[in-house]
Amino acid sequence: xxxxxxxxxxxxxxxxxxxxxxxxxxxxxxxxxxxxxxxxxxxxxxxxxxxxxxxxxxxxxxxxxxxxxxxxxxxxxxxxxxxxxxxxxxxxxxxxxxxxxxxxxxxxxxxxxxxxxxxxxxxxxxxxxxxxxxxxxxxxxxxxxxxxxxxxxxxxxxxxxxxxxxxxxxxxxxxxxxxxxxxxxxxxxxxxxxxxxxxxxxxxxxxxxxxxxxxxxxxxxxxxxxxxxxxxxxxxxxxxxxxxxxxxxxxxxxxxxxxxxxxxxxxxxxxxxxxxxxxxxxxxxxxxxxxxxxxxxxxxxxxxxxxxxxxxxxxxxxxxxxxxxxxxxxxxxxxxxxxxxxxxxxxxxxxxxxxxxxxxxxxxxxxxxxxxxxxxxxxxxxxxxxxxxxxxxxxxxxxxxxxxxxxxxxxxxxxxxxxxxxxxxxxxxxxxxxxxxxxxxxxxxxxxxxxxxxxxxxxxxxxxxxxxxxxxxxxx
Amino acid sequence: xxxxxxxxxxxxxxxxxxxxxxxxxxxxxxxxxxxxxxxxxxxxxxxxxxxxxxxxxxxxxxxxxxxxxxxxxxxxxxxxxxxxxxxxxxxxxxxxxxxxxxxxxxxxxxxxxxxxxxxxxxxxxxxxxxxxxxxxxxxxxxxxxxxxxxxxxxxxxxxxxxxxxxxxxxxxxxxxxxxxxxxxxxxxxxxxxxxxxxxxxxxxxxxxxxxxxxxxxxxxxxxxxxxxxxxxxxxxxxxxxxxxxxxxxxxxxxxxxxxxxxxxxxxxxxxxxxxxxxxxxxxxxxxxxxxxxxxxxxxxxxxxxxxxxxxxxxxxxxxxxxxxxxxxxxxxxxxxxxxxxxxxxxxxxxxxxxxxxxxxxxxxxxxxxxxxxxxxxxxxxxxxxxxxxxxxxxxxxxxxxxxxxxxxxxxxxxxxxxxxxxxxxxxxxxxxxxxxxxxxxxxxxxxxxxxxxxxxxxxxxxxxxxxxxxxxxxxx
Numbered sequence: 001x002x003x004x005x006x007x008x009x010x011x012x013x014x015x016x017x018x019x020x021x022x023x024x025x026x027x028x029x030x031x032x033x034x035x036x037x038x039x040x041x042x043x044x045x046x047x048x049x050x051x052x053x054x055x056x057x058x059x060x061x062x063x064x065x066x067x068x069x070x071x072x073x074x075x076x077x078x079x080x081x082x083x084x085x086x087x088x089x090x091x092x093x094x095x096x097x098x099x100x101x102x103x104x105x106x107x108x109x110x111x112x113x114x115x116x117x118x119x120x121x122x123x124x125x126x127x128x129x130x131x132x133x134x135x136x137x138x139x140x141x142x143x144x145x146x147x148x149x150x151x152x153x154x155x156x157x158x159x160x161x162x163x164x165x166x167x168x169x170x171x172x173x174x175x176x177x178x179x180x181x182x183x184x185x186x187x188x189x190x191x192x193x194x195x196x197x198x199x200x201x202x203x204x205x206x207x208x209x210x211x212x213x214x215x216x217x218x219x220x221x222x223x224x225x226x227x228x229x230x231x232x233x234x235x236x237x238x239x240x241x242x243x244x245x246x247x248x249x250x251x252x253x254x255x256x257x258x259x260x261x262x263x264x265x266x267x268x269x270x271x272x273x274x275x276x277x278x279x280x281x282x283x284x285x286x287x288x289x290x291x292x293x294x295x296x297x298x299x300x301x302x303x304x305x306x307x308x309x310x311x312x313x314x315x316x317x318x319x320x321x322x323x324x325x326x327x328x329x330x331x332x333x334x335x336x337x338x339x340x341x342x343x344x345x346x347x348x349x350x351x352x353x354x355x356x357x358x359x360x361x362x363x364x365x366x367x368x369x370x371x372x373x374x375x376x377x378x379x380x381x382x383x384x385x386x387x388x389x390x391x392x393x394x395x396x397x398x399x400x401x402x403x404x405x406x407x408x409x410x411x412x413x414x415x416x417x418x419x420x421x422x423x424x425x426x427x428x429x430x431x432x433x434x435x436x437x438x439x440x441x442x443x444x445x446x447x448x449x450x451x452x453x454x455x456x457x458x459x460x461x462x463x464x465x466x467x468x469x470x471x472x473x474x475x476x
Numbered sequence: 477x478x479x480x481x482x483x484x485x486x487x488x489x490x491x492x493x494x495x496x497x498x499x500x501x502x503x504x505x506x507x508x509x510x511x512x513x514x515x516x517x518x519x520x521x522x523x524x525x526x527x528x529x530x531x532x533x534x535x536x537x538x539x540x541x542x543x544x545x546x547x548x549x550x551x552x553x554x555x556x557x558x559x560x561x562x563x564x565x566x567x568x569x570x571x572x573x574x575x576x577x578x579x580x581x582x583x584x585x586x587x588x589x590x591x592x593x594x595x596x597x598x599x600x601x602x603x604x605x606x607x608x609x610x611x612x613x614x615x616x617x618x619x620x621x622x623x624x625x626x627x628x629x630x631x632x633x634x635x636x637x638x639x640x641x642x643x644x645x646x647x648x649x650x651x652x653x654x655x656x657x658x659x660x661x662x663x664x665x666x667x668x669x670x671x672x673x674x675x676x677x678x679x680x681x682x683x684x685x686x687x688x689x690x691x692x693x694x695x696x697x698x699x700x701x702x703x704x705x706x707x708x709x710x711x712x713x714x715x716x717x718x719x720x721x722x723x724x725x726x727x728x729x730x731x732x733x734x735x736x737x738x739x740x741x742x743x744x745x746x747x748x749x750x751x752x753x754x755x756x757x758x759x760x761x762x763x764x765x766x767x768x769x770x771x772x773x774x775x776x777x778x779x780x781x782x783x784x785x786x787x788x789x790x791x792x793x794x795x796x797x798x799x800x801x802x803x804x805x806x807x808x809x810x811x812x813x814x815x816x817x818x819x820x821x822x823x824x825x826x827x828x829x830x831x832x833x834x835x836x837x838x839x840x841x842x843x844x845x846x847x848x849x850x851x852x853x854x855x856x857x858x859x860x861x862x863x864x865x866x867x868x869x870x871x872x873x874x875x876x877x878x879x880x881x882x883x884x885x886x887x888x889x890x891x892x893x894x895x896x897x898x899x900x901x902x903x904x905x906x907x908x909x910x911x912x913x914x915x916x917x918x919x920x921x922x923x924x925x926x927x928x929x930x931x932x933x934x935x936x937x938x939x940x941x942x943x944x945x946x947x948x949x950x951x952x
Contacts, residue, residue, distance in 0.1 A: 143574030
């Protein structure tokens with residue numbers, strides 16, 4: 001008799017598989033207030049590694065971290081007309097503080113453009129103060145009607161970058177730099193997700209931006225997930241907040257700005273990109289635990305060998321954890337590590353020790369693939385593992401690319417695009433053939449233009465550049 | 477004519493000096509909502525280093541990071557009677573979300589014991605799940621009547637640890653472990669502040685705790701600052717939330733808990749411990765920038781030398797920054813780095829280069845002290861600097877200890893204690909001579925018992941252990 005599957009199979013019910021995986025791999029729980037989440041230690045470990053990798057790239061791009069208040073006076077939000085229109089329906093409002101009703105209610109930040117501009121307008125005086133490059137790691141709140149853990153939560157964690165520049169060109173180039181050299185570099189290089197880089201249509205732009213660059217990933221069910229965005233804000237917020245500088249030739253000029261963000265939603269993207277019916281598969285470069293060393297039994301010799309392997313792998317720079325909870329059945333522990341998607345397991349039992357070997361199980365390659373589970377010499381583990389981890393990192397990215405290519409079709413009509421998207425894939429259609437009207441019609445079927453791309457795969461300079469293609473899909 | 481001082485001298489007006497320093501060193505600004513603050517990049521850099529150092533020690537103590545929601549149902553707060561009494565007056569309340577009035581208002585977390593217990597009660601089933609050791613880095617909100625930047629702000633950043641244990645002893649020992657091996661180790665070893673470790677009197681305990689351990693630092697004006705606390709919660713929250721486990725012998729038992737926190741208040745403590753009339757002095761082990769290499773002039777040779785020194789010091793593992801903004805007068809830049817308290821400046825000018833030297837200015841030792849500002853050979857900088865930085869680290873701790881010893885007096889009566897505290901120092905008085913009644917009387921003069929210590933400087937096991945001394949002071 002076949003064993004009951006650990007998770008609802010993806011093919012049966014993808015959303016339920018996602019929720020099952022999050023529960024059983026102990027990634028997160030629903031919070032008590034609707035739409036909030038509790039990020040459990042293993043889920044938070046994934047986020048911490050994302051933070052480390054992104055933070056290093058953000059600093060490399062010259063931005064410094066700072067922190068702005070959670071509470072924003074309601075009046076700030078209203079200063080930029082499109083911005084308030086975009087965010088007003090999602091705001092959480094504090095009306096009482098310290099036991100009294102507040103004179104002016106304050107909103108819990110949904111994003112920080114307004115409060116940051118209030119300070120930029122004080123800090124920026126002269127061209128010497130530009131570019132001003134700031135990032136903040138913070139929680140933000142957007143009241144969600146249809147919440148889903150990690151993907152759309154009332155409160156989420158993110159980084160939001162905010163910059164001010166002397167010229168349009170400098171701001172435009174910086175937004176593109178973040179898009180490509182921070183976000184895309186991280187998402188392809190570390191997350192192993194073959195994101196498509198494009199620009200949003202005017203309909204899908206950030207509220208208050210003149211251009212929004214996006215990174216879209218294809219999930220396991222063929223839907224799209226927006227993994228991060230980088231906005232050119234033009235001078236919209238500068239006008240609203242009077243953010244000006246004295247130019248080299250002595251004139252007061254408005255600054256040009258960007259903002260850009262990536263959030264805990266990426267954890268959801270990671271799960272839905274790489275997860276399989278046995279659980280999560282974490283890319284080795286991201287993994288908080290790259291290798292787990294399991295003692296099959298509690299014999300002294302086994303425990304000693306496990307400790308020795310742990311030391312040896314740590315010395316080789318591998319993030320390793322020992323599992324010597326031998327009062328829990330080995331099979332249950334193995335299933336748990338599969339669920340959590342730790343890239344490699346090293347299983348050590350008394351019989352293996354006699355021959356100086358351990359069993360290496362590769363979660364990403366898969367235990368049923370050739371080389372997916374086989375004995376290896378313990379004294380070769382420290383040289384073998386770095387190679388295995390890099391191979392498996394590359395494999396995830398290749399699988400992500402292959403899925404995207406296989407499930408993207410080139411079409412010429414709106415109906416074909418809608419059909420491809422509804423069937424669980426992406427459609428690529430000339431933007432000139434679709435246009436804003438076609439986009440509006442697709443929306444009636446819950447299908448959206450995820451982004452515009454150039455024929456050669458680059459990011460178009462404008463919405464109406466000749467040869468621009470629209471990527472059309474259902475999305476999270 | 478003497479130049480106007482950069483800051484209000486400490487001796488003239490300590491609180492004003494503090495605010496001046498924060499403004500001029502660009503550490504923080506006041507936020508738009510009363511009591512909130514904007515932490516500027518240099519101030520945030522100090523906090524990031526504190527986070528790194530504390531986080532490593534917290535992980536070493538076995539706790540894993542997680543994240544719990546910002547919003548807590550109001551009903552949770554009321555379950556533990558003392559807790560709600562302690563926090564009710566300080567709560568910020570969200571009454572509207574997504575454009576509607578909420579059915580149940582939610583509070584913005586002032587601390588997370590309640591929401592964390594709600595989840596601990598689900599996650600903890602058996603003795604095998606214990607100890608459960610969790611930490612979270614987060615913002616919290618407590619409506620402040622008399623806010624002061626970094627010291628008492630309506631919103632602040634902190635870490636809060638929360639743990640559950642099978643026995644009273646295990647919880648007690650863990651709270652003490654955090655107190656000593658995480659907090660004290662960090663504060664003395666990295667911040668260079670000679671904190672006193674003690675236990676709070678019942679009056680000063682955390683709302684809901686059975687014991688609060690504290691670390692108290694003496695500031696430059698002789699007042700005390702509570703730098704961090706570690707609480708034994710007993711079974712108070714476990715009872716309120718039903719946090720139970722199945723013991724080895726098959727009985728349902730309530731867990732024993734701890735919580736512990738340290739916040740951005742430490743930045744205020746750093747300023748008030750080590751700052752002088754020229755600005756901040758940052759301990760080298762903490763400093764985000766340990767050495768700044770200044771080009772006095774923009775000559776090619778100077779710029780080349782500055783770059784070479786930068787490379788060489790980076791290779792030696794020193795956190796170094798170049799200042800080649802030669803269009804700003806050198807004097808102004810030097811003053812700015814003094815304000816920011818970067819431990820050493822290396823000043824490179826054309827004349828120095830001829831002799832292969834640069835001027836080394838030691839901010840902590842002081843430019844007027846022997847060896848505080850003198851030429852050094854450039855090719856010896858990478859071996860010299862690590863020694864200088866460690867010497868200056870030790871010097872700060874020694875100065876902190878000497879101040880505390882010099883300004884602490886042993887007294888026998890409550891009046892003497894009040895007098896010593898009011899004069900800007902600490903008093904040490906037998907707790908048996910003061911007692912809760914004396915403590916209440918002192919409070920009328922805004923003087924408090926900061927903590928109880930044993931005669932040998934250790935932390936007493938109980939409030940009424942023979943020989944227990946009370947440390948009495950004014951405080952922030």
